[in-house]
Amino acid sequence: MVLVKKILTVALAAAMSIATAEAQTAPAMKMTTPIPPSITTPDTVETRIGVLKFHDGFPDDATTQKVYDNLDYLRGVEAFLNAMPGASAEAYRVGVASQGADNNQTVLIMENLMDSKSLFLTPNTESIYNLMWIDTKDGPVVFETPPDVLGVIDDHWFQYVGDFGRVGPDKNKGGKFLLLPPGYKGDVPDGYIVLRSDTYGNLVFWRGFLDKSGTRTAVENTKKFAKVYRLADAGNPPKMKFIDVSGKAFNTIHANDFHYYEEVNHVVQYEPNEAFSPEILGQLASIGIAKGKPFAPDERMKKILTEAAAVGNATARTIVFRSRQDGNYLYPNSAWFTAFIGGSYEFLSQPGVRDPEARTHFFYYATGITPAMALKRVGLGSQYAAATTDSQGKPLDGSKTYKVHLPPHIPAKDFWSFVVYDNQTRSMLQTDQQFPSTGSLNKNMVINPDTSVDVWFGPTAPKGHENNWVQTVPGKGWNVLLRLYGPLEPWFDKTWRPGEFELAS
Known part of the structure; x- marks a missing residue:
């Protein structure tokens, strides 16, 4: 009896398979014409999210779940990258309120x-x-x-x-x-x-x-x-x-985990929708952040958004520290890059076209949007050059000592400075020095006879160069900003450029 049941089961399955195959082959009708394959969907599609299955274009249950999980995840990542300006401003608000x-x-x-x-x-x-x-x-x-x-x-x-x-x-x-x-x-x-x-x-x-x-x-x-x-x-x-608040420990930097979406939600709830991009507000609404509604994701959605925040953060961090955009670098074969790719404080690569990577690059690394930091204003405002790697393209290492040469006649009317930052926080590197920096306002700085300056960065001061040294921390990655307040023409026409970070012998 058991054998008979097995035979009947196999026969029934085979019959259903044949019926399905016959159903998938539609008969030619009077209005039938050749259909371009490019506008159809195969019954089986192999993708990075797994095998997707369709019956004459209709997704099965497993495919539907995979697709919506992926869509919510993608929108979570995009929301992390695109709403970052709001999260950053909100973190500042909370920080100063504290x-x-x-x-x-x-x-x-x-x-x-x-x-x-x-x-x-x-x-x-x-x-x-x-x-x-x-x-x-x-x-x-x-x-x-x-x-x-x-x-x-x-x-x-x-x-x-x-x-x-x-x-x-x-x-x-x-x-x-x-x-x-x-x-x-x-x-x-x-x-x-x-x-x-x-x-x-x-x-x-x-x-x-x-x-x-x-x-x-x-x-x-x-x-x-x-x-x-x-x-x-x-x-x-x-x-x-x-x-x-000198010397006070408080935070103004946005979160890189699920709390990031809660920061953004506060902005959405407090401000009028007309204040921001309908497209980005639509992305936020698709993951549950919508004006007048509680942001209360269920267990499934919170898990997806937690992963989306992790990948969004990794994406933003990579865009800053290993940029793939040619316009990011100030000079050929150089580590020095700009925070305003394309020279636009609105991050426009051309009229009407916003560069999303340029926007992410700035907001993950810096703060304060103004034309004064992006446009050419000789003798006014400020200009910046950042570096995260040495002359060989290797990340700056807190256990090593580096030397940077600034050529004669540094083009800053007011002052110039180097400030060292922690790769993790993008805030000042916490060392034994109260101020992890040096520059033209350092009264003890040694200036070469031709007005050039050499500066050392490392865990201990090189002998004889203590006045031109900024401390780093073994085991910590770091980056640096060169600031020019009151930048002069040689900065803008690039007839003057800073040296690269060279390992000190």
Whole structure:
């Protein structure tokens, strides 16, 4: 009896197989024409996500699951890369709020300069940082700025709003700016420099400059002139609060794990949809991040997004540290690269075409969007060159000692500097030195007779070169930014270029 059942089962399966095969071969009909194979789908397709199966173009259950798992994963990766500006701005907001700057009347000041305890994307150690967050949800806000600063306002999606100070419309004298909220249609009084932001929340920071007094003049200017208040309160502005956060340990860098999507979700919930790209907001909605809805992925989706964040982070990190874009490098056969690929602060490779890798490259590595850092402005603003590898293309190693030669007549009207960063955090490398940097403001720096400068980087100072040395950490990878404040023409026409990182003998 068992044998008979087996025979019947096999026979039934064979009959079904024959019936299926016959069903797959459709008869020729009166309207039948030749169909190009390129517009059809085979019954079996081998792909990187496995074998996909169809019945005359209709996916089976296993294929459907594979495809949707893959689609959710792809959108998770794309959301990680494309929404990074918002995540970065949100992490800044949370970071400064943790130190008390959670309202329009509080400014954080690095009165004794920023050191490596504070986690910021590629900051410098040579200017006085002033940090705040301005919110216009309660109406237009007046922002009175101090003189002699380099300042920028970016919105909650890290889109450029305006400059103030040395490259701003106040012409470095300080001024009264009026920041209008999204969609504002009310009266705009005279006497203000008017800026319109697409978001309610706005990231604001400015850098004061050292002089003979050290940091004192810049700090005093901020405390004397910086004021923020609602336009409605112009007749009786509230008192400002200034908090010295020098040497404080706090984080302003976005997450690289599942929490990243929670950071982005806060921006989506708080800001109007009109503030950002419909395409990217659609990507976010497809993974559960949509305005007015809770972001509560189920176990399956959270697992997918956790992997998507890991791959998104790996992608962004690779784009920065091992770029494949020719326009990234400043010189032939050189490690030096620019943060603004193509020279556009909007990351446009041509009119109307945004370069997504260039955008990711910048936002994973740096912060602060302004034309002043991307466009040619001789003697104004700042310019940057970064390096992650030595002259042989090998990653910079904290256990080794390197030498860099800067040729004569370094083209910086104000100052130049090297600052070393941790590959993991992209923030300052934490060493035994308070400031992992050196430059023209280092009064003890040895300058060669022809005005060229040699700088050493390594775990211990080479004998006789202690004043021109920046410490690194064995076991840690690192990278460096060369900054030129007040860049001069030889920088832009490339008749002057920095040397490469050479292993010291």
